[in-house]
Amino acid sequence: MLGRTANGLYWMYRYLERAENTARLIATGQRIALTRLHGSDDEWRSILQTAAVSEGYDRYYSALTRASAIDWLLRSENNPSSIYACIVAARQNARMVRTALTGEVWEAVNAIYMHCNTTLKRHIPERDIPASLISIRQRTALVRGMTHGTMLRNEIFDFARIGTFLERADNTARILDVKYYVLLPSVTAVGSSIDNVQWETILRSVSARGGFMMEYGNSFTARDIVNFLLLDQRMPRSLAFCTSKISDNLHYLTASHPTPPPSCEQIDVIQKMCLDNNISTIFEFGLHEFLQEYIALLGVLSRQIEIDFRFYD
Amino acid sequence: MPRSTNFDEMWGTEDVPRDPYRNFLSWFEKEDPKRLQKKQIESEELFRLTGITFNVYGREEAEERLIPFDIIPRIVSASEWQKVVRGIEQRVRAINAFLHDIYHRQEILRAKRIPESIISENSAFLPQMIGVSPPGNIYTHIVGVDLVRTGHEEFYVLEDNARTPSGVSYMLENRETMLQMFPELFSQIKVQPVQTYPTDLLRSLSACAPPLTPSHEPTVAVLTPGIYNSAYFEHSFLADKMGVELVEMQDLRIIDGRVAMRTIQGYKTIDVLYRRIDDDFLDPLNFRSDSQIGVAGLFDVYRSGGITLANAPGTGIADDKAIYSYIPEIIEFYTGERPLLKNVPTWRCVEKESLAYVLDHLDKLVVKEVHGSGGYGMLIGPAATKRELAKFAKKLKSRPANFIAQPTLSLSTVPILTRTGLSPRHVDLRPFVLVSPRSVTVTPGGLTRVALKKKSLVVNSSQGGGTKDTWVLEN
Numbered sequence: 001m002l003g004r005t006a007n008g009l010y011w012m013y014r015y016l017e018r019a020e021n022t023a024r025l026i027a028t029g030q031r032i033a034l035t036r037l038h039g040s041d042d043e044w045r046s047i048l049q050t051a052a053v054s055e056g057y058d059r060y061y062s063a064l065t066r067a068s069a070i071d072w073l074l075r076s077e078n079n080p081s082s083i084y085a086c087i088v089a090a091r092q093n094a095r096m097v098r099t100a101l102t103g104e105v106w107e108a109v110n111a112i113y114m115h116c117n118t119t120l121k122r123h124i125p126e127r128d129i130p131a132s133l134i135s136i137r138q139r140t141a142l143v144r145g146m147t148h149g150t151m152l153r154n155e156i157f158d159f160a161r162i163g164t165f166l167e168r169a170d171n172t173a174r175i176l177d178v179k180y181y182v183l184l185p186s187v188t189a190v191g192s193s194i195d196n197v198q199w200e201t202i203l204r205s206v207s208a209r210g211g212f213m214m215e216y217g218n219s220f221t222a223r224d225i226v227n228f229l230l231l232d233q234r235m236p237r238s239l240a241f242c243t244s245k246i247s248d249n250l251h252y253l254t255a256s257h258p259t260p261p262p263s264c265e266q267i268d269v270i271q272k273m274c275l276d277n278n279i280s281t282i283f284e285f286g287l288h289e290f291l292q293e294y295i296a297l298l299g300v301l302s303r304q305i306e307i308d309f310r311f312y313d
Numbered sequence: 314m315p316r317s318t319n320f321d322e323m324w325g326t327e328d329v330p331r332d333p334y335r336n337f338l339s340w341f342e343k344e345d346p347k348r349l350q351k352k353q354i355e356s357e358e359l360f361r362l363t364g365i366t367f368n369v370y371g372r373e374e375a376e377e378r379l380i381p382f383d384i385i386p387r388i389v390s391a392s393e394w395q396k397v398v399r400g401i402e403q404r405v406r407a408i409n410a411f412l413h414d415i416y417h418r419q420e421i422l423r424a425k426r427i428p429e430s431i432i433s434e435n436s437a438f439l440p441q442m443i444g445v446s447p448p449g450n451i452y453t454h455i456v457g458v459d460l461v462r463t464g465h466e467e468f469y470v471l472e473d474n475a476r477t478p479s480g481v482s483y484m485l486e487n488r489e490t491m492l493q494m495f496p497e498l499f500s501q502i503k504v505q506p507v508q509t510y511p512t513d514l515l516r517s518l519s520a521c522a523p524p525l526t527p528s529h530e531p532t533v534a535v536l537t538p539g540i541y542n543s544a545y546f547e548h549s550f551l552a553d554k555m556g557v558e559l560v561e562m563q564d565l566r567i568i569d570g571r572v573a574m575r576t577i578q579g580y581k582t583i584d585v586l587y588r589r590i591d592d593d594f595l596d597p598l599n600f601r602s603d604s605q606i607g608v609a610g611l612f613d614v615y616r617s618g619g620i621t622l623a624n625a626p627g628t629g630i631a632d633d634k635a636i637y638s639y640i641p642e643i644i645e646f647y648t649g650e651r652p653l654l655k656n657v658p659t660w661r662c663v664e665k666e667s668l669a670y671v672l673d674h675l676d677k678l679v680v681k682e683v684h685g686s687g688g689y690g691m692l693i694g695p696a697a698t699k700r701e702l703a704k705f706a707k708k709l710k711s712r713p714a715n716f717i718a719q720p721t722l723s724l725s726t727v728p729i730l731t732r733t734g735l736s737p738r739h740v741d742l743r744p745f746v747l748v749s750p751r752s753v754t755v756t757p758g759g760l761t762r763v764a765l766k767k768k769s770l771v772v773n774s775s776q777g778g779g780t781k782d783t784w785v786l787e788n
Contacts, residue, residue, distance in 0.1 A: 002564050003575045095540045098549040099559050107362050114361065155577065253577075309577040313563060 003310030005097045006159045010305070012093035012109070013163035019086035020140040021171040022051055023133045026073050028205040030129065032197055033066055043201070044069040050171075050178045050205070053081050070129065075120040083136060084120040087112055102150040105143060112139040158249040162305065165249075169242035170298050172229055175205050177291040199225060206237040226287065227279045239294060240274040246301075247271050253309075261308035266301045270294070319723040320464045321737050322387065333388040333786055336502045341385075346734065349384065352494050353730055356382050359490050381779035382487060383729040384494070387740060387761040391505075391788040397468055397744065398755045400654030401458050403644060405746050405753055408475060408631045410647035412452040415630060416442045426646050427639045435635065436684070439592060439627030441599055445616050447625045448523045449750035454623035455514070455587075456746040457481075457760075460654070462725040469655045469722060471741065473640070475632040476624060477589050480760040481745050482547040485510060485554075487782040488758070503787035505757035511554035513747055513754050514587075520749040521621050522584045531584035534558045534574060536565075538590050538606070548589050562590075567610045572620045585621040592626045634683045634717050635661065658720060662713040671718040672709065675702050678718040680709065693770060695721055724770060727781065729763060739764045741772050742783065757785035 029047045041064050048054035048069060056079055061068050075084045091113040098106060115135065124132055144164075151157050179202055199220040203209040206229065215232070216224045232238045247267045254260050273294065282290050306312065320326060323334045330338050360379050389397075414420050415432060416439075422429050432438050457478025459471040488507050492499060515533060522531035537548035539561050552559035560583075564574045573580035588595065590606075597604045599612035614620050630636060636643075638659035644652045660667040660678075671678060680692040692705045709716055726737035744759035761781040762772035772778040 001577050002558055002560065003577050004561065004564055005558075006577050092540065095545070095549070099553040103363070110362060310575050310579070313566075313575065 001155055005100050006309045007311035008093040008097035009159040010163040012090050013160045014167040015086040015090035016140050017164050017167040019083045022073055022083050023136045025205050027133050041066050046178045050174050053079055087116045100156045104146040104150045108143040108146045158253045161249045162246055165242040165245040172237050173291050173295050180288045243271050243274050263304040263308045270297050320725045322725050322727045333390040353384050356490050383779055383781050385730050386782045386784045387727045388784045390786050394785045401755050402753045403653050405456055407644040407647045409452050411643045412631055421646055426642050431635055437629035437633045442627035448621045449521045451521050451748055452625040452628050454748055457743045460742045463722050469657050473632045475628045479544045482550040483780050484760045491782045504784045507756050507758040510756050515555040517747040517749040518585045520751050523618050533585040534560045534583050536560050536586050536588040562606045565608045572614050587623045660718040662716040668713045679721050680716050680718045683715055739770050758783040
């Protein structure tokens with residue numbers, strides 16, 4: 001496979017994952033805004049921070065309002081991480097790697113693009129936002145489904161998966177990091193319930209509310225939530241889960257290499273972070289410090305993958 | 314339906330359905346017109362979803378546009394097709410012989426069959442190719458011969474596209490769409506398949522590989538300028554169907570005297586490069602030094618026999634409009650036979666008497682730029698206003714060598730489906746030809762381009778033309 005093709009696949013799936021995560025974030029923000037008695041737009045700040053688009057927002061807007069935050073996240077062409085921009089970039093990459101994709105995957109990507117190109121080009125009235133977000137998530141799910149159902153399990157698939165899980169791990173880590181203060185043991189004594197709205201934000205923004213309740217029932221403690229999103233091996237958006245998927249695919253890719261490239265060693269280190277820790281050691285080390293280190297290591301890994309697999313000349 | 318005065322391929326000139334269309338028409342007449350209208354719309358959705366688009370330069374909003382597709386097929390009988398194929402084979406063999414000669418001994422110039430100036434003063438002649446023999450002596454691996462029809466037996470060659478002819482993906486996807494929409498038609502009418510093209514292309518390209526690689530299957534790759542190129546869809550389509558890599562210039566590098574592509578496991582040597590990029594941009598060291606793209610030294614590898622470029626650099630001299638008028642002489646010179654396919658009579662404006670004639674009859678002629686393509690910069694006399702004619706005459710007088718003129722042929726028509734039923738429109742045909750040392754293969758079918766505007770003679774997709782599926786019937 002060409003290095004450029006690997007690059008295109010990796011980014012195509014990163015962008016699709018990012019679009020989906022942003023859609024989930026907006027839906028969560030909307031829900032909080034609508035279910036609070038004393039509405040305030042503060043929650044949108046942390047959502048912008050989670051999506052890492054807060055500084056960009058401030059360059060274009062003087063005040064924080066729900067409408068403009070949603071616009072920025074959903075359809076702004078000035079925000080390179082807006083859903084619209086992600087879909088355009090995903091499709092651009094898909095076009096570049098068209099020969100590596102099955103017809104089904106390509107058509108599914110092209111279909112989201114065509115959908116967003118008509119629906120996200122103009123202002124979306126508030127009442128249409130939920131439906132718009134649902135249809136974006138459904139359409140990205142279709143690409144994922146087509147990928148699973150039609151693509152050969154070869155190196156093409158490996159790069160698709162690595163892109164997906166790297167983006168997802170980064171997203172979950174950011175959600176936790178933006179909210180880490182509400183999860184600190186000093187704020188909420190170990191075992192006590194935390195602010196209803198806060199836990200909902202966190203769990204909903206990774207589609208984990210139902211899963212969490214299956215595991216832990218109705219009592220939402222900081223310790224359990226952190227444990228679930230960081231270390232649970234069966235929760236498909238947890239750091240431990242994403243890390244082990246990246247690790248699997250990187251090792252498949254390099255199985256025939258005489259010596260494993262640096263990126264393999266790096267993922268082993270990240271993997272160890274998840275396996276060797278438990279919730280007590282993480283709180284002891286500092287949740288924020290742990291997440292910061294994790295995010296930084298992912299960034300290093302991403303750059304090393306580019307080098308190891310010759311994404312660029 | 315309203316009849317046109319020229320030859321209609323469905324109705325002939327006598328308003329009786331012509332043989333190749335008989336079965337189709339008996340099906341068509343039983344169809345509910347509303348269902349067909351629906352199918353017409355459905356076909357557009359199919360095309361848009363599969364992403365068959367072409368980019369139009371300089372149009373931000375319409376960055377990717379669909380070429381309109383008409384669901385009424387253009388049908389040719391097996392015997393008509395046989396004649397066309399024989400003519401094309403003869404022409405393509407002559408063109409390859411001409412290219413070899415013109416870059417080697419130049420016998421045709423010594424024999425004074427064509428004027429020397431037409432080669433020496435032609436910017437399409439590539440001096441770098443002098444003395445270079447491409448592997449297997451094949452210059453034009455892929456050719457798209459543009460044909461027009463004026464009567465039952467009357468086919469004319471309009472242009473020999475010997476550089477990088479495009480449109481073959483439309484031939485294939487048009488058929489795919491028809492198969493999906495009208496499966497019942499294909500079980501009633503036996504149509505020769507076109508789907509073998511990608512396999513034939515790969516086999517033909519592989520057969521032209523440099524002789525250095527006898528032990529393994531040659532590595533073939535398609536070279537594209539990138540996703541912003543207007544024909545990018547076709548480049549990726551062909552690479553996909555052949556199962557080969559689609560490379561860009563940035564993927565290539567010269568390693569140990571061979572061209573190699575950057576893969577995730579290091580550089581891999583390429584034997585045959587089907588390049589969809591102009592000569593000028595291949596190699597900044599050997600061609601345009603101001604070119605930002607290209608692989609420095611690629612042509613040196615080529616000259617030393619390390620890679621096959623399809624088509625060979627410098628083939629533009631064979632489809633140049635100035636050379637076109639000499640193709641009958643070229644065929645006779647190299648094959649010793651009379652040309653089987655006709656050339657459109659052509660006035661070379663560089664010749665004094667011709668220029669005078671052209672200026673006198675401007676309102677009846679089509680005038681083309683010698684190096685133009687895509688229908689740009691051309692004058693259609695009968696459709697032009699007085700002012701346009703005067704303006705063009707001025708241009709013509711100032712640089713006569715830049716132009717040729719041809720009579721306006723009364724192109725055949727094939728009906729398209731309009732809201733009010735069938736209506737005749739002018740068409741042309743581009744069959745696709747593969748050339749290897751072993752064989753010349755013409756895929757039964759081709760790209761039928763159709764002018765969608767009533768009475769218009771311009772079929773170019775960049776100017777509002779559409780396409781049709783082209784059926785060659787089984788015997």
